[in-house]
Amino acid sequence: MNSQNLWQGADRRIYMNEVGTRDGLQMEQAFVPTEDKIALVNALSAAGLSKIEVTAFVSPTAIPALRDGEVVMREIARRPGTVYTALVPNVRGAERAIEALTDELNLVMSVSETHNLCNLRMQRSQSFAALLQVIATAQQAGVPVNVSLSCCFGCPMEGDVPQAEVLAWVQRFADLGVQGVTLCDTTGMAYPSQVHALVAAYKARWPQLGLTLHFHNTRGMALANVLASIDAGADRFDASIGGLGGCPYAPGASGNACTEEIVHALELMGYDTGVDLEQVVAAARALPALIGHDTPSQIAKAGCRLDLHQPPADFAALRERALARA
Amino acid sequence: MNSQNLWQGADRRIYMNEVGTRDGLQMEQAFVPTEDKIALVNALSAAGLSKIEVTAFVSPTAIPALRDGEVVMREIARRPGTVYTALVPNVRGAERAIEALTDELNLVMSVSETHNLCNLRMQRSQSFAALLQVIATAQQAGVPVNVSLSCCFGCPMEGDVPQAEVLAWVQRFADLGVQGVTLCDTTGMAYPSQVHALVAAYKARWPQLGLTLHFHNTRGMALANVLASIDAGADRFDASIGGLGGCPYAPGASGNACTEEIVHALELMGYDTGVDLEQVVAAARALPALIGHDTPSQIAKAGCRLDLHQPPADFAALRERALARA
Numbered sequence: 001m002n003s004q005n006l007w008q009g010a011d012r013r014i015y016m017n018e019v020g021t022r023d024g025l026q027m028e029q030a031f032v033p034t035e036d037k038i039a040l041v042n043a044l045s046a047a048g049l050s051k052i053e054v055t056a057f058v059s060p061t062a063i064p065a066l067r068d069g070e071v072v073m074r075e076i077a078r079r080p081g082t083v084y085t086a087l088v089p090n091v092r093g094a095e096r097a098i099e100a101l102t103d104e105l106n107l108v109m110s111v112s113e114t115h116n117l118c119n120l121r122m123q124r125s126q127s128f129a130a131l132l133q134v135i136a137t138a139q140q141a142g143v144p145v146n147v148s149l150s151c152c153f154g155c156p157m158e159g160d161v162p163q164a165e166v167l168a169w170v171q172r173f174a175d176l177g178v179q180g181v182t183l184c185d186t187t188g189m190a191y192p193s194q195v196h197a198l199v200a201a202y203k204a205r206w207p208q209l210g211l212t213l214h215f216h217n218t219r220g221m222a223l224a225n226v227l228a229s230i231d232a233g234a235d236r237f238d239a240s241i242g243g244l245g246g247c248p249y250a251p252g253a254s255g256n257a258c259t260e261e262i263v264h265a266l267e268l269m270g271y272d273t274g275v276d277l278e279q280v281v282a283a284a285r286a287l288p289a290l291i292g293h294d295t296p297s298q299i300a301k302a303g304c305r306l307d308l309h310q311p312p313a314d315f316a317a318l319r320e321r322a323l324a325r326a
Numbered sequence: 327m328n329s330q331n332l333w334q335g336a337d338r339r340i341y342m343n344e345v346g347t348r349d350g351l352q353m354e355q356a357f358v359p360t361e362d363k364i365a366l367v368n369a370l371s372a373a374g375l376s377k378i379e380v381t382a383f384v385s386p387t388a389i390p391a392l393r394d395g396e397v398v399m400r401e402i403a404r405r406p407g408t409v410y411t412a413l414v415p416n417v418r419g420a421e422r423a424i425e426a427l428t429d430e431l432n433l434v435m436s437v438s439e440t441h442n443l444c445n446l447r448m449q450r451s452q453s454f455a456a457l458l459q460v461i462a463t464a465q466q467a468g469v470p471v472n473v474s475l476s477c478c479f480g481c482p483m484e485g486d487v488p489q490a491e492v493l494a495w496v497q498r499f500a501d502l503g504v505q506g507v508t509l510c511d512t513t514g515m516a517y518p519s520q521v522h523a524l525v526a527a528y529k530a531r532w533p534q535l536g537l538t539l540h541f542h543n544t545r546g547m548a549l550a551n552v553l554a555s556i557d558a559g560a561d562r563f564d565a566s567i568g569g570l571g572g573c574p575y576a577p578g579a580s581g582n583a584c585t586e587e588i589v590h591a592l593e594l595m596g597y598d599t600g601v602d603l604e605q606v607v608a609a610a611r612a613l614p615a616l617i618g619h620d621t622p623s624q625i626a627k628a629g630c631r632l633d634l635h636q637p638p639a640d641f642a643a644l645r646e647r648a649l650a651r652a
Contacts, residue, residue, distance in 0.1 A: 007522040007554055118637055122648050156635045189631040191594040192553070196333040217546070219631060220587040220624045224549045227518070228333055254624060261546040268517040298546045298580060305515040305545060309482045311440055322448050 006231045009270030015236040016273050017051040017212060018044050018259055021072075022087055024244025026056060026063050030292045034068040038075050040283065040290070044241065045079040047279035049259075053106060053238075056087035057096040073100040085146065089120075090130055094137045104144045104179070107131050111169050112155030115186070119150065128172065135176050147173045148182040148214065152198065154189030163198055170202065170209075180210025182238060185225065188218020188254070192228035199232035214238035215257040216245070217296070222257035223265055230271075237262065241280060242287040242295030260284050260299040268305065277304065332557045335596030341376040341562040342599050343538060344585060347398075348379040348413055350570025352389050356618045360394040364401050366609065366616070370567065371405040373605035375585075379432060379564075382413035383422040399426040411472065415446075416456055420463045430470045430505070433457050437495050438481030441512070445476065454498065461502050473499045474508040474540065478524065480515030489524055496528065496535075506536025508564060511551065514544020514580070518554035525558035540564035541583040542571070543622070548583035549591055556597075563588060567606060568613040568621030586610050586625040594631065603630065 004012070021041055025032055032040075037055075044052055054076060060067035069086065078084060085104040088094045097105055109127040110116035116124045131147070138145045151158075152166045170181050183198065195213070202211055213229045213236070215222040226237055243258030260280045263273050284300040312318075330338070347367055351358055358366075363381075370378055380402065386393035399412060411430040414420045423431055435453040436442035442450045457473070464471045477484075478492045496507050509524065521539070528537055539555045539562070541548040552563055569584030586606045589599050610626040638644075 007519045007557070009519070114637055114641075117645055117648055118641065121644055123652065126648065126652060154631060157637050159632055159634055188628065191591060191631065193333045193335070193595045218624060218628045219590060220543070220546075220549055220584065221591055223546055224553055224591065227550055227553070231333070254628070258546065264545060265517060265547055265550065269519045298544060302514065302544045302580070305480060305517065306485055308485055311444055311483050315440075315444065318447055319443055322443055322452065326449065326452060 006227060007269065009266065009272070011270065011272045013235065014230070014266055014271045014273050015050040016259065016263060016275055017053065017085075017236065017238045018049040018241060019053045019214070019238045019256060020044075020240035020242060020244045020259065022053040022056050022066065023238075023256060024240045024242070025291075026065050027244070027246055028065055028291050030290075031065055032290050034071050036290055037068065037072050040241075040286075041072065041076045043279065043283045045077065045082050046276075047283065048273075048275045049082060049280075050236075050274060051083040051085055051104075053085050053087065054102075056089075057093035057100075057102075058087065058089050070096060070100050073097070073102055088134060091133050091137050094134045098138070098141045098143055102143070104146055105134065105138050106146045106148055106182075107134055108148045108150060109169075110150035110155070110186070111161050111166050112151040112158050114157045115151045115155045118157070132176065135178060139177070144179040146180040146182060146210065146212070147178050148184050150184045150186045152183040153185040153191075153194060154187075156187045156189070163201060166198065167201060167205065170206065174206055174209055178209075180212060182212040182214050184214040184238075185216055186214075188216035188221070190215060190225050191221055192224045195225045196228040196232045199229045199234050203233040210236070212236040212238055217243060217254055217257055223262060226257065226262055226266070239263075242284045242297045242300060244287070244291070244295060254296045258284075258297050258299070260297060264299050264304055332553060333595065335592065335598070337596065337598045339561065340556070340592055340597045340599050342585065342589060342601055343377040343379065343411075343562065343564045344370050344375040344567060345379045345540070345564045345582060346370075346566035346568060346570045346585065348382050348392065349564075349582060350566045350568070351617075352382060352391050353570070353572055354391055354617050356616075357391055358616050360397050362616050363394065363398050366567075366612075367398065367402045369605065369609045371403065371408050372602075373609065374599075374601045375408060375606075376562070376600060377409040377411055377430075379411050379413065380428070382415075383419035383426075383428075384413065384415050396422060396426050399423070399428055414460060417459050417463050420460045424464070424467045424469055428469070430472055431460065431464050432472045432474055432508075433460055434474045434476060436476035436481070436512070437487050437492050438477040438484050440483045441477045441481045444483070458502065461504060465503070470505040472506040472508060472536065472538070473504050474510050476510045476512040478509040479511040479517075479520055480513070482513040482515070489527060492524065493527060493531065496532065500532055500535055504535075506538060508538040508540050510540040510564075511542055514542035514547070516541060516551050517547055518550045521551045522554040522558045525555045525560050529559040536562070538562040538564055543569060543580050543583055549588060552583065552588055552592070565589075568610045568623045568626060570613070570617075570621060580622045584610075584623050584625070586623055590625050590630055
């Protein structure tokens with residue numbers, strides 16, 4: 001275990017990446033109006049998120065929910081210090097993203113052959129060849145690249161993915177000079193022991209390569225996995241406002257790790273996320289009006305731990321009766 | 327931190343106490359038929375739970391949902407090694423429980439004056455005086471006593487409860503010779519740093535007194551709190567099948583720590599809970615038919631991490647198309 005005490009954050013900095021505006025909204029049936037998306041990104045910027053995955057530069061027929069990527073990326077108010085990233089599947093997307101002044105390109109492929117075929121309609125080797133060109137395009141433009149590797153903690157169709165297989169994919173991208181890698185638990189199969197071991201192995205092998213962890217709360221383990229990651233040396237996490245998101249290949253799956261739940265817990269533990277909890281909770285509570293349904297966020301429902309409740313209306317009377325019996 | 331590695335369970339024994347049949351069912355609007363309650367307890371016994379809080383011996387008008395306590399306690403099939411406990415509020419309840427051959431009496435009061443008044447209609451000093459008589463009754467009959475202290479991690483009306491106040495209440499009951507104390511997070515206010523500190527303080531002061539932790543998942547921290555407890559030396563946890571339960575004084579609160587979620591995570595981490603996960607998941611999935619609504623259990627919905635899914639029906643075709651492009 002880490003020599004520092006996991007349970008005492010002691011103001012250690014944890015970086016929170018918001019993915020709800022991309023990974024969350026892309027799953028929604030309802031098209032969230034462009035001005036509402038911009039307002040949401042602006043609210044998340046103001047709340048202090050370190051990085052925001054604003055949108056995706058994909059085909060508008062593939063993901064109609066995000067067909068307004070250019071406008072959103074161009075019209076958001078950029079907070080100094082926040083990185084505005086976007087998902088990019090190919091060179092065309094990269095060009096669009098770079099033209100829209102995206103700070104960082106986020107590339108995606110899966111370490112599971114079956115999941116990659118289902119999700120991206122390509123073999124992994126084909127995806128890698130395509131991303132090679134995207135990385136070259138980004139590097140020519142001087143734009144940083146992050147690679148999100150899906151299914152690093154298991155594939156919902158194949159099952160376990162060996163740690164060595166995950167690390168081999170990280171190595172291929174490290175060799176290309178990308179700035180960071182995100183190890184994604186795409187369908188909530190990660191568990192703390194496994195997370196601790198993989199993060200420790202990554203940090204030992206690539207102490208300088210950016211590392212982000214992306215968890216889903218499908219089986220209630222997202223926060224525990226975040227803590228296992230911190231204990232193994234990680235300090236950067238994807239999370240989604242309201243816990244939006246999911247995976248079409250894993251029925252019954254709840255969403256991404258919920259931004260306000262993770263921030264709420266980490267701040268109580270003394271970590272410094274840089275995030276204003278009140279503002280993200282307000283943003284989470286505004287989501288149902290935008291997307292037309294409730295979110296999985298427990299903090300949006302129950303409030304923060306010291307959001308106190310009034311005693312029942314008859315409290316004075318029942319206290320009187322109790323005292324009279326003394 | 328504990329000298330043992332939290333992330334590697336290494337077959338360390340963790341004891342799971344099922345509270346769904348009492349703490350869960352008492353909140354339900356629907357009366358679960360007596361024979362279904364008995365079948366549920368029997369299923370939980372067969373699944374290997376260490377202790378089961380079968381029912382409560384309270385006034386049938388106070389908690390009509392549990393008005394069949396005697397019959398249930400008498401007719402369950404007792405598995406050797408499982409402890410069958412029941413909630414008991416007063417001497418009359420203790421006598422009924424003892425007559426029904428209850429293995430252990432579980433007493434409840436709150437460390438928060440406001441919560442105790444709301445929940446038990448008594449001052450804490452009045453509750454303590456009443457429990458003193460219950461403990462004497464139990465001790466005369468040679469029946470072990472556990473005391474569940476509500477609001478040990480905060481009161482939803484008063485806010486934080488000082489650790490010294492919690493420990494003072496434990497001391498009063500330790501002085502009376504009870505067998506164990508449960509530190510209850512009645513409305514999901516506990517967070518891992520606080521849990522680690524309180525459990526460590528308890529274990530340092532009362533290394534021999536039984537200790538159980540009772541968490542709610544109101545703000546998504548139940549599993550993280552269990553792990554913090556284990557790291558501080560605890561090994562016994564209350565949890566509720568399906569995540570049933572809640573607290574009427576904390577609107578929006580989701581239920582108790584969910585038995586199958588905690589067991590699923592701990593078993594993956596290499597701990598030995600003695601619980602057959604498949605059997606508790608089956609019991610959880612049978613609950614909606616008994617109580618007339620869905621439960622918060624994420625494992626009941628999503629399945630265990632290696633419950634794999636079939637690729638989509640057109641998988642062979644899309645694979646062909648991908649290969650043709652190579």
